[in-house]
Amino acid sequence: MDPLEGRVSRTAVWTGADIEMREVPVPALCDGDVLVRVRLATVCGSDLHTVSGRRCGPVPSVLGHEGVGEIVAVGPHATSDVGERVVWSVTRVCHECDRCRSGRTAKCRSVTKVGHEPFTGPWPLSGTYSEYIVLPAGTELVPVPDLLPDVVAAPAACATATAAAVIDAAGYLEGRRVVVCGAGMLGVTAVAMCVEVGAEVAVLDVDARRTAWAERFGAVADEGGPVDVALDFSGSSEAIAALVPRLDIGGRLVLAGSVAPAAAVPVDPEAVVRGWLTISGVHNYEPRHLREAVAFLTRTVAVHPWAELVDAPVPLDVLGEVLHGGPGLRAAVAP
Template sequence: MQQMRTGRRAVLVEPNKPLEIWESPVDPPTGADVLVAVEMAGVCGTDYHFYLGEVPMPGPMVLGHEGIGRVVECGPEATTDSAGNPLAKGDRVYWVPLKPCHRCHACTVLEDTSLCPNQSPGRFRDPRLTPFATYTDFALLPNGMTFFKVPEDTPSEAVIAFGCAMPTVLHAMERLGQIRFGDRVLVQGAGPVGLAATLVASLSGAGEVVVIGAPASRLDMAKRLGATSTIDLDVHATSADRIAAAREIMDGGADIVIEAAGKLAAFGEGTQLVARGGRYLIVGLWSAPGTTMLEPRKINNDNVRIIGSALSRPRHIFKTIQLAQRYHTQLPLTEVVSHRFGLEDAQSAIEAVGRHEPIKAVIQPGMEA
């Protein structure tokens, strides 16, 4: 008889309380489920917002929604990844644990799974069961969840560097529309979402890519990924200073402003930096509650378009792997991963991200704390 596996998981029992490490049995996969041993779990700013209680929790939950791991066991009906590639024990896979229902208006009529109201990761997370969250030793990827094989010539770090940020940005860029050659692009925020937006804007032919953010390590990485100029929040501490600096660099305003700061105050600042006829893409405010003032007259008279975008669709997860495979030898994608923590030290990882210390932090369950 096969010995029952057990696995650890980092559990947020309630907001603002230290994560707890729970250990429990790991059920074998059935049907089309796939059991994966987690190698790297990206630490996202949203995890920190869960920790603070700024995002509603369904109860005790296993954190983590960015994962790379090796297939341990496949259910009898699991023969391929989500792109139809043959799947076997030992294959490395990448997933962002969203599971659309494919039985709602958004999924079937709008054909936009990012709007599915039934795919919230929290409703599937239960510390007593094998989860598909990623702050774990093992993750169970259920039938219907998107995951893709990572080519063996592509480092895990190059994919997890942007975690869920790159799929989110690729989806947002589709909603934005084409970045025209020579466009002036301003990115608010230098975390993983901002860095992903910087990279994609640069690769799309933008003439200028200006990044507002901090600390200096993130701004240095932004330049290495294609930013032409940066504005340091630690130097330009007031909104008026940042607006003046950006307008000077961009000759009055940006053709495209991308909000990737995750801070409510960034929205009002961004609306002032969009040039006439420009576009403002909102990507980072998913977990930032609250309201803010807006002058509709400026939006109206300057013909400004405001585009919201949340989450991603399966193809954007696939394209993230393609981007990493194509550019990891030319660009410092692997170096975006700046901090590594063991699973037992997940609390320290969350706190470090809250202090904006890492460019990108990952949890590696096999690493000694």
């Protein structure tokens, strides 16, 4: 008898207008699948954009892609163990297409994503705003050390791992002048990562409260002037346009916040050529970045006040109340 037969998951389904609580049957697990009980989920800004209409997505769907949970069942040939506490990648990839083989699994040709799939499709329990989530074969899972609290581990799957990918793209940072534009959860995390490797970090944000958070993690307020590296998490065309002229010879600009349509940014190609400038983008991340994220949080859990960045969790039933933002950098839900 299938041990999951008859089991249901209390799940918050986004209908395009509001959140509807449903009891969803837990499916039989296929080869390599893992069933996780979600212990804590944090609310990424992209979900706030979805419910506010700034970001398109399938309707209905189960939102949420940052979370930490405990494995409660595994399908045949799964390599994880029941009882493990884990975080998981946003992307589920094939590992076989040309992009995966070249090291760009983030852009797998058949990628599917946690919290981004249609509820009426083959993967209904795909989001973290749910009592249970099914993680299909091909989803990266990373065990969470005991010393890392749920509230610190949950953002690893998006904010921390994406920041790690941005730092990777930025190159060598020790002793370099870095400006971080946009001090949300990703920006503050990037500040801490840059500080750890010995960069001189300034922060730029229109919200004084967020700037203050970044300063607690090691940044100083930006005063303008040339920089070696600029990291943009704001997605603001105006802010990006102001960053490019500040890049010194050999400077790098890494864009991670531009995930929605915005005004074009003028770039002087002669300045790029004469300045040996590099402008690159990061969207999603590679499995190694999730592993690096967990390792980084483990190293710094006693150094930085990570837990203070996340609001007290609310029950799943009142998810709608925090899908419009909260006082902290991350709202949280305890399914």
